[in-house]
């Protein structure tokens with residue numbers, strides 16, 4: 001007996017399969033259906049691929065072959081396999097296509113559901129898929145949305161076969177039918193053929209009943225007076241709707257407009273019944289086949305429905321039956337207020353969302369397989385969080401998924417943050433692939449640097465923190481020159497570097513994005529003179545058109561590297577600002593980017609938040625911050641300690657503003673679990689093979705005590721580039737959670753202005769404005785900001801008062817305008833430990849003016865919960881600055897005073913302690929330790 005499905009084909013309705021699966025194809029399932037049931041086509045959609053690929057291991061071999069490629073992104077990995085399936089299906093259907101002269105035998109592949117709102121993007125994607133599959137019996141599936149219709153017209157004009165999907169209403173079907181006609185007519189106008197172009201209009205059926213029936217059931221349940229009438233249309237609306245669409249089709253193909261095209265060989269755009277598996281198990285399982293049979297149509301069936309029809313379906317032309325009855329059903333639905341138009345309108349975005357959700361699930365699964373395949377070539381991350389924070393993070397990740405955050409980040413959608421100028425600051429995303437720097441210029445620089453023993457980098461904040469991390473973690477490669485970094489006005493420190501090099505031999509890199517930052521400008525003046533004004537040993541890194549660029553040109557600098565104005569300083573390490581010093585040190589920048597690539601791809605727009613390392617981390621940081629765990633405490637393996645200085649700038653300057661944000665805590669030695677408040681989030685950067693047993697034990701105790709801990713695992717130092725990128729993404733995401741613009745630094749400028757005022761006054765008068773101490777000992781004097789009133793004048797009492805209200809979430813800050821050397825660092829650490837262990841409060845520290853261009857933003861603009869001690873001292877030996885009246889020492893004091901005033905104006909508690917002599921620091925340590933003793 002001929003199969004019922006074959007009989008259906010003979011009745012003029014093409015039987016298509018709404019299913020794709022690797023194993024099914026490989027085992028010849030499709031070929032059997034073609035041969036035994038007369039099947040003539042296949043459709044796929046994101047949900048179908050999710051079911052096929054998102055579970056089990058049938059695709060693992062294929063994934064792995066592809067993932068061996070350096071550039072294998074998650075979406076490319078998925079698509080590579082989807083295309084393989086589609087090509088296999090196209091091959092199985094090719095005999096049908098050839099036999100029917102192109103009238104049937106098609107397989108459909110859907111464009112990304114993420115593009116449903118964009119006409120141009122849809123056009124490009126469809127063209128790309130068409131070329132990638134490269135089979136004449138492919139149909140590209142394009143949603144019949146408002147944005148989709150013009151794309152369909154263009155694609156038909158291109159000669160690409162189109163399956164229009166997600167059609168629910170007669171009116172939207174008419175729009176795409178018009179697009180099809182217009183596309184064909186455009187070809188005629190251009191003198192191109194219209195034969196051989198195929199299209200179907202996929203009209204969804206069961207989803208309509210599912211919606212309408214639900215509303216009917218609710219009303220009947222509520223005892224609606226029209227219950228009988230409602231019952232009468234239950235399960236009938238979708239079929240009636242489809243029948244009227246077919247009636248319109250029949251009329252349309254008789255129109256002179258269509259006839260003219262048909263005469264030129266055009267094939268009609270057939271109506272395809274989609275969504276034909278019953279959703280309500282109470283209905284006969286072949287309902288949406290039995291009732292929709294008619295010539296020149298297609299029915300695409302899920303396997304179960306196909307099996308059911310083969311078993312007990314009824315072949316009879318039903319589509320043209322009782323059209324009046326269909327009209328009546330629709331009129332009744334209207335009279336009963338079932339709102340068919342609203343339902344069909346709502347089903348479009350819902351359908352897009354449903355396919356986006358499926359694509360997210362699929363891409364998330366592929367991302368997991370990709371990470372497993374890469375193993376330790378991609379840095380890992382675990383988060384051990386207390387339940388409420390874990391719940392908030394999961395909820396955030398889900399919301400971020402539904403709202404498409406990864407795509408919006410990469411597309412530069414400013415509404416992810418404040419709707420301000422954020423889109424102008426996203427150049428660092430592309431820089432992650434090494435695209436910002438010219439490899440040839442870096443090679444040239446490396447050759448130039450190789451001739452020098454020392455390279456001195458002059459720059460502040462983002463223009464120097466990344467290079468120092470690279471220098472301390474990766475080191476000067478193969479005997480490359482030593483890198484010295486100067487980011488200070490401290491005369492002692494400048495003299496130390498000047499003394500450690502031969503200024504007549506060293507190569508100098510002056511690095512400033514803006515090209516107008518005061519410190520590198522002064523340092524350039526100083527070393528220019530010391531180096532004998534020899535431009536051939538100077539290199540500049542600066543944004544195009546800056547003051548520094550002009551000066552470098554005028555002074556004949558050996559090379560000038562342009563920055564990208566779309567990258568802010570703290571996001572610039574993977575651009576020229578990091579790569580120029582790296583190349584100068586002899587680091588292979590190509591290999592560096594190759595090692596970073598897995599993370600850049602893992603953080604891509606195609607990877608849903610829960611599987612995206614940057615988004616996962618960002619969600620933890622952001623949710624912790626908004627739940628008052630705003631002290632991000634950085635606890636690295638010994639070999640990764642230098643990373644903290646770069647990280648604290650990124651986090652603090654990006655998030656600390658408008659009284660909100662994250663306060664990074666770097667270089668605070670790990671303590672016992674009892675010594676911390678509940679305002680902390682800990683992050684451990686773990687370098688394999690660089691274990692510190694004491695640290696590990698303390699970390700274990702922290703999690704046992706319920707403290708949140710994020711552990712990042714890095715297999716080799718060479719993979720540090722991955723962390724730059726992961727943290728940049730995470731910071732941008734945390735900014736979105738906190739609700740600030742993570743790319744500006746609104747409060748930094750004020751300290752600069754206050755400093756300038758003092759330095760300018762000095763230039764006029766030869767002296768800084770006098771300041772009177774509130775209290776003084778033999779060792780130090782204490783100053784307050786502006787005209788602030790203090791309740792005590794005894795130094796010990798003043799310090800006690802200063803720390804009196806220091807409990808979490810308040811934090812203590814030690815801002816030391818002294819030489820950054822081992823002794824001073826140890827003294828500061830001793831004060832931090834004394835304070836933390838006495839109060840449980842987090843402690844931060846910075847050397848001035850270095851921190852002004854880094855964490856200074858958060859101290860001024862972030863949460864107003866800081867208790868700051870600004871520490872200054874008389875410089876041992878001051879240094880003059882060529883061409884300036886003020887010395888480095890004077891500028892440094894002016895910076896400290898300017899900063900203190902701005903801190904105070906932002907509601908922070910602040911005092912300045914001026915050390916009177918060499919041992920003043922020891923005296924201060926003792927005084928602070930005493931002051932916090934409770």
Ligand SMILES: O=P(O)(O)OC[C@H]1O[C@](O)(CO)[C@@H](O)[C@@H]1O
Nearest residue numbers: 461462463512513514517569853
């Ligand atoms: O590279 P520039 O323009 O000299 O700026 C250095 C640093 O100063 C800041 O602008 C803050 O003052 C940082 O954002 C930046 O990294």
Ligand SMILES: O=C[C@H](O)[C@H](O)COP(=O)(O)O
Nearest residue numbers: 018043045202207274275276
């Ligand atoms: O082209 C086929 C459609 O994508 C499919 O039939 C949708 O079916 P569903 O409503 O069962 O998801």
